[in-house]
Amino acid sequence: xNQAKRYFIIGLSVLAMGALRLPFEQRVTKQxxxxxxxxxxxxxxxxxxxxxxxxxxxxxxxxxxxATFMNLRAYGFFEEQKWAEVAETYDFIVxxxxxxxxxxxxxxxxxxxxxxxYYLYGTTDLSSHRRKQAWRDFIVGGRDFLEDGIRNNPRDPxxxxxxxxxxxxxxxxxxxxxxxxxxxxxxxxxxGAVRLDMVRxxxxxxxxxxxxxxxxxxxxxxxxLAMEIRAEQKILPPTMLGLLYTLRYYKDPxxxxxxxxxxxxxxxxxxxxxxxxxxxxxxxxxxxxGVAKAITLLELEMxxxxxxxxxxxxxxxxxxxxxxxxxxR
Amino acid sequence: MHAFxxxxxxxxxxxxxxxxxxxxASNFFNLPQHQGPESTGTHVLSSIKSWSLGAMTLFSxxxxxVATALLLPKDVEDRTLYTILAKPVPRLDYLAGKLLGxxxxxxxxxxxxxxxxxxxxxxxxxxxxxxxxxxxxxRGWPAAETLALKTEILAxxxxxxxxxxxxxxxxxxxxxxxxxxxxxxxxxxxxFTTIICFLIFFCGHFQADAxxxxxxxxxxxxxxxxxxxxxLLVALVLPDFQIFNVIDAVIEGQVMPLFIAGKLAxxxxxxxxxxxxxSWVAFAKKEF
Numbered sequence: 001x002n003q004a005k006r007y008f009i010i011g012l013s014v015l016a017m018g019a020l021r022l023p024f025e026q027r028v029t030k031q032x033x034x035x036x037x038x039x040x041x042x043x044x045x046x047x048x049x050x051x052x053x054x055x056x057x058x059x060x061x062x063x064x065x066x067a068t069f070m071n072l073r074a075y076g077f078f079e080e081q082k083w084a085e086v087a088e089t090y091d092f093i094v095x096x097x098x099x100x101x102x103x104x105x106x107x108x109x110x111x112x113x114x115x116x117x118y119y120l121y122g123t124t125d126l127s128s129h130r131r132k133q134a135w136r137d138f139i140v141g142g143r144d145f146l147e148d149g150i151r152n153n154p155r156d157p158x159x160x161x162x163x164x165x166x167x168x169x170x171x172x173x174x175x176x177x178x179x180x181x182x183x184x185x186x187x188x189x190x191x192g193a194v195r196l197d198m199v200r201x202x203x204x205x206x207x208x209x210x211x212x213x214x215x216x217x218x219x220x221x222x223x224x225l226a227m228e229i230r231a232e233q234k235i236l237p238p239t240m241l242g243l244l245y246t247l248r249y250y251k252d253p254x255x256x257x258x259x260x261x262x263x264x265x266x267x268x269x270x271x272x273x274x275x276x277x278x279x280x281x282x283x284x285x286x287x288x289x290g291v292a293k294a295i296t297l298l299e300l301e302m303x304x305x306x307x308x309x310x311x312x313x314x315x316x317x318x319x320x321x322x323x324x325x326x327x328x329r
Numbered sequence: 330m331h332a333f334x335x336x337x338x339x340x341x342x343x344x345x346x347x348x349x350x351x352x353x354a355s356n357f358f359n360l361p362q363h364q365g366p367e368s369t370g371t372h373v374l375s376s377i378k379s380w381s382l383g384a385m386t387l388f389s390x391x392x393x394x395v396a397t398a399l400l401l402p403k404d405v406e407d408r409t410l411y412t413i414l415a416k417p418v419p420r421l422d423y424l425a426g427k428l429l430g431x432x433x434x435x436x437x438x439x440x441x442x443x444x445x446x447x448x449x450x451x452x453x454x455x456x457x458x459x460x461x462x463x464x465x466x467x468r469g470w471p472a473a474e475t476l477a478l479k480t481e482i483l484a485x486x487x488x489x490x491x492x493x494x495x496x497x498x499x500x501x502x503x504x505x506x507x508x509x510x511x512x513x514x515x516x517x518x519x520x521f522t523t524i525i526c527f528l529i530f531f532c533g534h535f536q537a538d539a540x541x542x543x544x545x546x547x548x549x550x551x552x553x554x555x556x557x558x559x560x561l562l563v564a565l566v567l568p569d570f571q572i573f574n575v576i577d578a579v580i581e582g583q584v585m586p587l588f589i590a591g592k593l594a595x596x597x598x599x600x601x602x603x604x605x606x607x608s609w610v611a612f613a614k615k616e617f
Binding site for chain 1: 372379380382383387477544575579581582585589592611613614
């Protein structure tokens with residue numbers, strides 16, 4: 001057999017070997033995706049992205065190292081306040097290291113908090129409308145980024161918790177348009193964390209209640225959750241007690257207000273402080289069913305004159321982004 | 330063994346000093362990044378892992394390609410090949426011996442690097458653990474939270490999965506070395522073998538995409554039979570290197586089950602055995 005024939009046989013056997021291994025490798029690859037051991041398929045959107053994809057795929061074994069350097073680059077963009085570049089760099093970073101919570105968390109934080117604040121406080125020459133648009137876009141971008149993070153890491157409770165926090169943040173919620181829907185989504189996100197992590201359970205469960213209680217029409221479920229938390233947790237923070245009062249009042253407005261106050265709060269002085277605070281916290285949009293009634297009765301009992309009543313104090317308006325974008329400050 | 334000592338004499342182990350410097354430096358890289366109050370400081374552990382495994386990947390691939398590409402031409406140049414072939418040594422044994430020498434070298438290098446990495450990672454993990462547990466105790470954290478903290482930190486330390494990732498690097502290196510052996514049987518230049526091998530290694534990371542495209546018929550009708558033929562050829566001819574990218578997931582703290590390591594080993598063995606035989610077919614009657 002001459003050498004050319006030998007090379008021909010080698011060529012043929014390479015093809016035959018390829019056909020033999022092809023289905024096996026395909027099965028193993030699928031298994032690796034299922035086990036979370038291979039990074040999910042990269043999202044190719046633009047020409048630049050195709051370039052990035054090309055490098056990302058070929059960086060086998062070096063992807064996390066490159067992600068570290070890209071993170072450094074993103075930090076530089078952050079310092080220079082180049083927000084679009086920050087967002088784009090984090091898109092690439094999470095393509096390289098999709099299971100590192102830090103990158104999802106930081107990428108979202110840069111967009112929803114740092115970039116949004118940059119446009120909110122007007123450190124730019126853009127017109128008011130464009131600033132408002134950029135503010136909104138970056139907050140929504142931060143949310144989308146976290147949701148992507150959760151899709152890639154469905155077992156990471158911290159990411160659910162971050163999303164829950166962002167969606168109920170009084171300074172950001174206006175960007176999501178529908179307040180009720182945002183609080184509802186925040187509740188769902190916090191409950192995701194509760195289901196996954198017994199350690200974070202206490203805080204996340206209370207935070208879930210704080211979000212659900214702000215969804216009109218879901219008072220009954222909120223009360224059930226509040227009662228569940230009360231039965232489980234020894235120490236209840238003031239917000240929790242205030243909600244317990246207002247949700248129980250909502251269920252039965254005919255009941256004795258002072259009787260309800262006594263059954264929820266350890267003292268009437270404490271009840272006055274907590275409910276007074278809840279009345280004034282308009283930014284947080286907590287329900288105030290029966291709060292004014294309780295304050296009136298408590299002030300009467302404590303001998304607080306009407307002119308000093310909390311109820312006649314001017315209430316601070318909830319956060320309205322237009323105050324930042326369209327009013328002279 | 331001769332191939333191994335031959336390569337050792339080329340002072341290839343000097344790079345270990347360089348690796349040690351990288352490893353020690355990775356302990357002190359304080360790259361500017363935001364660490365929230367919830368941070369447990371595990372980023373330093375990830376940094377040690379990504380620097381070390383990154384360096385191991387680079388070293389092992391370069392070493393495998395260059396060392397294998399050098400062996401046959403060097404034997405021809407030194408005329409030792411004629412002496413060996415004049416003896417009743419089967420050519421298959423000669424080729425297998427050469428490849429095993431390279432693989433032994435890569436294995437020993439990876440073992441030393443792995444020992445260094447695991448040692449440093451172990452020390453840093455324990456240091457971090459005692460720091461964080463001290464803070465937790467001072468703050469009076471409940472036992473469940475302290476345990477969760479401990480688990481989170483230990484997941485980033487030296488684990489069995491990390492050893493699995495080093496094994497995946499070795500398999501990757503073994504495959505590319507066996508390809509280099511095949512190419513060097515018909516190539517007359519070391520440089521040609523080296524360049525082709527690096528290209529194959531690079532393109533091999535896209536074989537899985539070509540295969541998936543062919544199998545799922547992602548290629549549109551407009552592309553027609555030609556595109557399907559190209560994806561099929563790429564899938565059949567190139568080895569799949571993307572399958573070994575589990576290394577990245579392990580650095581991020583993912584667990585690598587033993588059966589995955591087994592399957593990867595099977596794939597690696599399949600490639601190596603096939604390429605040795607293909608090299609033998611090319612080399613068996615070659616005239617020098």
